[in-house]
Amino acid sequence: MIRPFLAVIFGAIAPLAFAPYSYWPIIFLSVTGLLILLRDRPPKNAAWLCFLWGVAYFGVGISWVHVSIDTFGGVPRIVSFALMLLLSCYLAIYPALFGWVLNRWFSQNTTFRLLLIAPVLWLCNEWLRGWVFTGFPWLWIGYSQVDTPFAQYAPIGGVEAISFIIIICSGAVANSILKKQLRWLIFPVLFWSLGSLLNAQSWVxxxxxxxxxxxxxxxxxxxxxxxxxxxxxxxxxxxxxxxxxxxxxxxxxxxxxxxxxxxxxxxxxxxxxxxxxxxxxxxxxxxxxxxxxxxxxxxxxxxxxxxxxxxxxxxxxxxxxxxxxxxxxxxxxxxxxxxxxxxxxxxxxxxxxxxxxxxxxxxxxxxxxxxxxxxxxxxxxxxxxxxxxxxxxxxxxxxxxxxxxxxxxxxxxxxxxxxxxxxxxxxxxxxxxxxxxxxxxxxxxxxxxxxxxxxxxxxxxxxxxxxxxxxxFGSWPLYGLSALILLSACLISRKNSKRSDKWL
The missing domain is CATH 3.60.110.10 (Carbon-nitrogen hydrolase)
Structure with a gap:
């Protein structure tokens, strides 16, 4: 029960990274913790952990929806809370899908899956949430960095680029903890430093x-x-x-x-x-x-x-x-x-x-x-x-x-x-x-x-x-790069699978 409990905690604290609190490092703590929890979990279990993370994340992060339902919806308060929970459960399906795919097809090679595959799948997860049923792109994790050096990637690739970088950095920290190797921390340091340098760049x-x-x-x-x-x-x-x-x-x-x-x-x-x-x-x-x-x-x-x-x-x-x-x-x-x-x-x-x-x-x-x-x-x-x-x-x-x-x-x-x-x-x-x-x-x-x-x-x-x-160019170069990474990962995975079958 420790992992599900931690998944809920990590999800519930994540909205503190957004306004009006703006404790931006918390989003890195939350995502890093989630990625560590997913290690060596079966796909269904990984999906469940991400679902719990998502219910807590949206339950706290978009709790403001309850105000309009309760005040103007004309329904009892208990019904208002039930509808709020239902909405949170729906939105949690997207991170659950992220966890399932990540551990179903990319369970091996920790470094590769945390630094490349996880960012690509998270980008897909947020894109889907912003498109299905007309979309609800609220609380995309990139918004939490609007007042940090990471914000300087927005003029290049939009808020999606910031989300992508957050997962890379969180994956690098998770990989450093899991492998007990500090060298992977170079990635968040590099992205932070480059963002600071980009602050001096005037695109307009x-x-x-x-x-x-x-x-x-x-x-x-x-x-x-x-x-x-x-x-x-x-x-x-x-x-x-x-x-x-x-x-x-x-x-x-x-x-x-x-x-x-x-x-x-x-x-x-x-x-x-x-x-x-x-x-x-x-x-x-x-x-x-x-x-x-x-x-x-x-x-x-x-x-x-x-x-x-x-x-x-x-x-x-x-x-x-x-x-x-x-x-x-x-x-x-x-x-x-x-x-x-x-x-x-x-x-x-x-x-x-x-x-x-x-x-x-x-x-x-x-x-x-x-x-x-x-x-x-x-x-x-x-x-x-x-x-x-x-x-x-x-x-x-x-x-x-x-x-x-x-x-x-x-x-x-x-x-x-x-x-x-x-x-x-x-x-x-x-x-x-x-x-x-x-x-x-x-x-x-x-x-x-x-x-x-x-x-x-x-x-x-x-x-x-x-x-x-x-x-x-919009975010399309980023999505194109993500598609290329995902395709390459699938081909490598398939090649390794055939090699294993040959030895068997």
Missing amino acids: TPDNTTKTSFALIQGNIDQAKKWLPGERWPTIIKYTDLTQENWDANIIIWPEAAVPAFEYELPGFLTSLDHAARQKHSSIVTGILNQSETGKFYNSILTMGAGQKAPYSLNLKDRYHKHHLLPFGEFVPFETLLRPLAPLFNLPMSSFTAGSYIQPNLSVNGRHFVSALCYEIAFGEQVRENVTNETDFILTLSNDAWFGHSIGPFQHMEIARMRALELGKPLIRVTNNGITAITNAKGQVIKQLPQFKTAVLRATIESTKGKTPYYR
Whole structure:
């Protein structure tokens, strides 16, 4: 029982490596411990150990999901915890698959399997989790290193490259412990040193011609009251008043679904707001909900004011529509079966339609923004493929009020910072109640508002020129290398197996 117990402990402490705790060495301790536990275990036993690690890892790491289920799901608390456990068990299947494959086909040659095979299989494990059933790429282990020298590998190969390196380093430490040979510790030392040197590398340079003043409005609207009919106009007036106090900004940005109404319900207000912004030579960006003529619902971003080609009109073709929808929060898989079962599967705003994967950048007062609404910022490849040569800034609007005083918003901000680092573009993040912030092109926070406070973040920033290797090629070179390593390992394993059969 010692190994299963340790697997749970190693999994439970791993989330401490992420925001808001940011004890980044813990992820190395956790993964190293897991790799040591897998030594000489049968495949099924290895899968079970990794499954227990995963249940503890996700049970602690995404415990914030429980807040939204408990508060807005309309189910008893015991059911909320049960659903949280069920989600953790599902996500734990991926590390379990990692353990099973590693010990099923690569049980021999400790050094080779820990330093090459384990990183490749872990990369596959995280990729699958970020793709199956639309994907849930939360808590990819690379995000834990956003404030360390390992973060400097992100502009080269994305967060996946950092995950890959973490497993190599952890494997090297595990191998050093198992073989009692200190020489393998050279790998983490080399990767750390190279990351430190890369910190001086400037993949992009500042572009002084793009200097822009921003006013980011954090309304701090109570999520439980936001959609009550009597709260519509008080909310709209609150955002309007804060906007009128900041007309001197080039661009004023409201958060996701800041307007608690469908766009077609407010043509007069939006026309007046657009007219006022034009007069003040300012632009407004806001999250808003839309309904098409065919009855489809969209979570959208609307731009108004100076720089727009024409005065405001209800034209859904000129909006950004969220592509990557949150399962159960914005759409319900197998909804004909699940919706009748419980109020949880019938949450407000859970019937959205996905926008296109590739959409034009938002053009706002002469600046171009690649957009990501809330959960979408976790999909690095989607953000990368929407960046163009004209892109000035990364824009993400969110409403993390669903997750209360939990660790979720901090993890969300950490993920957003990684996108800026990967692409070499400043990131602008506007939320309802935090965390509203601006980062530079290296993912470092320049300014940030406190949570749960009505406030306006004012900043003047400039974009960058140039392209990071990740922007040019994405993570595909890393995946190509991984495929080559895996293929070579399979051929070697097969050759050794035939040689053994011959001697037998």
